[in-house]
Amino acid sequence: MQQKSNIVDIAEKSGFSITTVSRVLNGKADKYRISKATQQKIESAAEELNYVPNEFARNLRTGKSKTIALIVPSLKNPFFAEIASVVNVEVRKYNYITIIGDSDDNIENEKTEVMHLSSRNLDGMIIVPCGAEWGHLERMREKGLPLICIDRYFEGLDLSFVSSDNYEGAYSASKYLIEHGHTSIACIQGVRHSTPNIQRVRGFVDAMINSGITSYTVTGDAFSEQNGYLETKLLLRQKVRPTAIFAFSNTIAMGCIKALKEEKVKVPEDISLLTFDDNPYLNYIEPPLTCISQPVEDICKIAVKILFSNILEHDTSPKHVLLKTQLKVKASVRNVGRPL
Amino acid sequence: MQQKSNIVDIAEKSGFSITTVSRVLNGKADKYRISKATQQKIESAAEELNYVPNEFARNLRTGKSKTIALIVPSLKNPFFAEIASVVNVEVRKYNYITIIGDSDDNIENEKTEVMHLSSRNLDGMIIVPCGAEWGHLERMREKGLPLICIDRYFEGLDLSFVSSDNYEGAYSASKYLIEHGHTSIACIQGVRHSTPNIQRVRGFVDAMINSGITSYTVTGDAFSEQNGYLETKLLLRQKVRPTAIFAFSNTIAMGCIKALKEEKVKVPEDISLLTFDDNPYLNYIEPPLTCISQPVEDICKIAVKILFSNILEHDTSPKHVLLKTQLKVKASVRNVGRPL
DNA sequence: TTGATTTGAACAAACGTTTTCGCAAATTTA
DNA sequence: TAAATTTGCGAAAACGTTTGTTCAAATCAA
Numbered sequence: 081m082q083q084k085s086n087i088v089d090i091a092e093k094s095g096f097s098i099t100t101v102s103r104v105l106n107g108k109a110d111k112y113r114i115s116k117a118t119q120q121k122i123e124s125a126a127e128e129l130n131y132v133p134n135e136f137a138r139n140l141r142t143g144k145s146k147t148i149a150l151i152v153p154s155l156k157n158p159f160f161a162e163i164a165s166v167v168n169v170e171v172r173k174y175n176y177i178t179i180i181g182d183s184d185d186n187i188e189n190e191k192t193e194v195m196h197l198s199s200r201n202l203d204g205m206i207i208v209p210c211g212a213e214w215g216h217l218e219r220m221r222e223k224g225l226p227l228i229c230i231d232r233y234f235e236g237l238d239l240s241f242v243s244s245d246n247y248e249g250a251y252s253a254s255k256y257l258i259e260h261g262h263t264s265i266a267c268i269q270g271v272r273h274s275t276p277n278i279q280r281v282r283g284f285v286d287a288m289i290n291s292g293i294t295s296y297t298v299t300g301d302a303f304s305e306q307n308g309y310l311e312t313k314l315l316l317r318q319k320v321r322p323t324a325i326f327a328f329s330n331t332i333a334m335g336c337i338k339a340l341k342e343e344k345v346k347v348p349e350d351i352s353l354l355t356f357d358d359n360p361y362l363n364y365i366e367p368p369l370t371c372i373s374q375p376v377e378d379i380c381k382i383a384v385k386i387l388f389s390n391i392l393e394h395d396t397s398p399k400h401v402l403l404k405t406q407l408k409v410k411a412s413v414r415n416v417g418r419p420l
Numbered sequence: 421m422q423q424k425s426n427i428v429d430i431a432e433k434s435g436f437s438i439t440t441v442s443r444v445l446n447g448k449a450d451k452y453r454i455s456k457a458t459q460q461k462i463e464s465a466a467e468e469l470n471y472v473p474n475e476f477a478r479n480l481r482t483g484k485s486k487t488i489a490l491i492v493p494s495l496k497n498p499f500f501a502e503i504a505s506v507v508n509v510e511v512r513k514y515n516y517i518t519i520i521g522d523s524d525d526n527i528e529n530e531k532t533e534v535m536h537l538s539s540r541n542l543d544g545m546i547i548v549p550c551g552a553e554w555g556h557l558e559r560m561r562e563k564g565l566p567l568i569c570i571d572r573y574f575e576g577l578d579l580s581f582v583s584s585d586n587y588e589g590a591y592s593a594s595k596y597l598i599e600h601g602h603t604s605i606a607c608i609q610g611v612r613h614s615t616p617n618i619q620r621v622r623g624f625v626d627a628m629i630n631s632g633i634t635s636y637t638v639t640g641d642a643f644s645e646q647n648g649y650l651e652t653k654l655l656l657r658q659k660v661r662p663t664a665i666f667a668f669s670n671t672i673a674m675g676c677i678k679a680l681k682e683e684k685v686k687v688p689e690d691i692s693l694l695t696f697d698d699n700p701y702l703n704y705i706e707p708p709l710t711c712i713s714q715p716v717e718d719i720c721k722i723a724v725k726i727l728f729s730n731i732l733e734h735d736t737s738p739k740h741v742l743l744k745t746q747l748k749v750k751a752s753v754r755n756v757g758r759p760l
Numbered sequence: 761t762t763g764a765t766t767t768g769a770a771c772a773a774a775c776g777t778t779t780t781c782g783c784a785a786a787t788t789t790a
Numbered sequence: 791t792a793a794a795t796t797t798g799c800g801a802a803a804a805c806g807t808t809t810g811t812t813c814a815a816a817t818c819a820a
Contacts (some may be wrong), residue, residue, distance in 0.1 A: 102808060156501070
């Protein structure tokens, strides 16, 4: 078991002081006018000793951890998994590392995660908040922690966020349904107090109202398959069945499909289905699901960029960014104006 | 911006020494016979000051980071995302945190990830290796880093691993196809040098041989949709089309489906399809895909357990664990013995 | 030649913990 | 009552860095 070498070993081996070694290894040689010869020697000594700096000592001294935390509701959800993937890769480009916390969409978990992680002297944090509370987040920011919300956020707060333009996305999707002749439309929503959900409901309702459609339903209360399943079952029991269902997430849509299959309701012949979020698998279900695709990759990249402009350049002004969504037409919406 | 408090502040506020404060806060009060009264005072002082220990200082002193690294080929792959999710949660139970590295299935990335992460004084590492090389992993282990491979591993090496019994899984799946009357079967494999793949091929081939079937094909070279697509296209161009395709991963299966759709080949009427790995979405594609489900959750839990018995109890003997897979019959395999 | 400046590098403190060793006071034992 | 033991706690070193300050030697200017 090979001993780890430290800066002192290098100093001894090369014959220079710890200070000089540190400076050379940190690329501050020029700043402190260390001669080329010295640099050479120190570098080769470091090489030979297989030196890897101890980040803990370094961070203890500097107060910087080169670590950011990402907190998501659940890594099992492919939507958040993609976020984690992109954030992780982007952050690594800055030579920082990401630690991931899983809140399981539970505010108490979220709070303890934030607590625990913050003992790691985070340099920044990206969070998809559960959505119910924000006090703990504001407190973090007051402590000086660069913080940015993605996907879900809080309106009227000084916290930075990057998200999709959920209102616009829902609005245009609803319009799309209307233009395809649907007049009795139901949407199944997710967590009610979450901003994306609120915006989507607004977009949906506004589209209905602006088109003079009065027969619409808003129901549901979770971004879960179960919720989609249950609400669809209930919708199918109504006197007048909707001709189209707008699911506010992939997971909800899966529940819808399950229920529709069970009830032998064909998509899109009997009922049209539209969903938020894209996913590779969506192309393989039958029929391929028309969806509102969120620019997840861009959201993450921008979020990371803002975060680091905060960390590195101390640009602490709150940024609010909404990105356009995209309607991807596949095959789950029927034009009811035309015969089958 | 509220100042962070440290152990010294607590010492001053409570009137006791740093030593005593440290002991109380680490739950070693009894061991060092600190009176209840003192404990009380110190704890409430810590509470008031909103004390959060500085992990860097602690870890610098102890040499332990309470951090383990997880390296996966890609978080975007739902199979690995699930692994990340479970590992993350399990590790947190020990009050450790997980940092995740993404190798993008590239051995060079994997090596640099291992290097970078190791400067964080990891207490342990769980890795799904790309598979081509293991020198860097052995070196880590020689340095004393508790290390365990999951999913992919290396045979004949002293590294611990937990994986599915891929041979058995592939064997029974192949048998299942045979029992359903298929005599011309093709399998599309993934990364060739990876152990799971090798085992699966063996299981497949053995099942064929043991059943006296000579007309089988083994093709492909990546766990990717593209590979599945391409190979399926090619298979369909053969003089004699196989009656069943065995995809060695979800991603490959998706490619198959895409190709089959394009060629208007119906599943399972024209060709049967079977795949490795389960996935919630598999229930919603048409037809629902019969699959070999891997006990991902168990694999991760066991891996974490072994890792911590290594970290905490210094049980360093290499453990080799293979878990049974499960055949989940859905609707993508036709019994060709019976008329449609 | 003398004083000023530049070059090259080192000393030592500091970051916030944990832990070894130690010791005085209180209590028990004999 | 004296010795031994137990109780309760503290001083200080150490972990491996970074960095403000200092300083001798070399070079330059006048």
